[in-house]
Amino acid sequence: MAASKVATLGELTDAVPHRVEVDGVPVCLVRFGDEVKAIHDTCSHQEWSLTDGGTVYGNEVECSLHGSAFDLDDGRPSSLPATRPIPTFAVEIDGDAVLLDVHAPTNDAPFPDH
Numbered sequence: 001m002a003a004s005k006v007a008t009l010g011e012l013t014d015a016v017p018h019r020v021e022v023d024g025v026p027v028c029l030v031r032f033g034d035e036v037k038a039i040h041d042t043c044s045h046q047e048w049s050l051t052d053g054g055t056v057y058g059n060e061v062e063c064s065l066h067g068s069a070f071d072l073d074d075g076r077p078s079s080l081p082a083t084r085p086i087p088t089f090a091v092e093i094d095g096d097a098v099l100l101d102v103h104a105p106t107n108d109a110p111f112p113d114h
């Protein structure tokens with residue numbers, strides 16, 4: 001499948017997790033200026049939503065439930081209690097449109113239940 005529009009840059013605040021749902025898959029978008037990164041919105045520890053109170057530190061988003069932080073490029077946790085990565089997605093910007101293909105993750109992390 002091809003990338004489709006999931007948001008606009010104007011809807012996103014810098015370094016603030018923003019949830020979208022793409023073909024039934026919850027995705028956490030994080031804007032850094034003209035760039036946007038995307039990671040599955042479900043923590044691999046206890047399936048908490050990363051956008052539900054999550055905080056961005058550098059290139060990581062920290063889960064608000066128990067504090068594991070996930071790299072926005074490779075989905076790997078840098079801190080316990082989570083030990084498994086979560087899927088990440090390539091994002092394209094076309095004008096103000098934010099596009100991604102949720103069926104083509106950029107890592108091989110399993111899709112969490114949600």
Ligand code: FES
Nearest residue numbers: 043045046063066
């Ligand atoms: S549910 Fe995210 S760290 Fe526990």
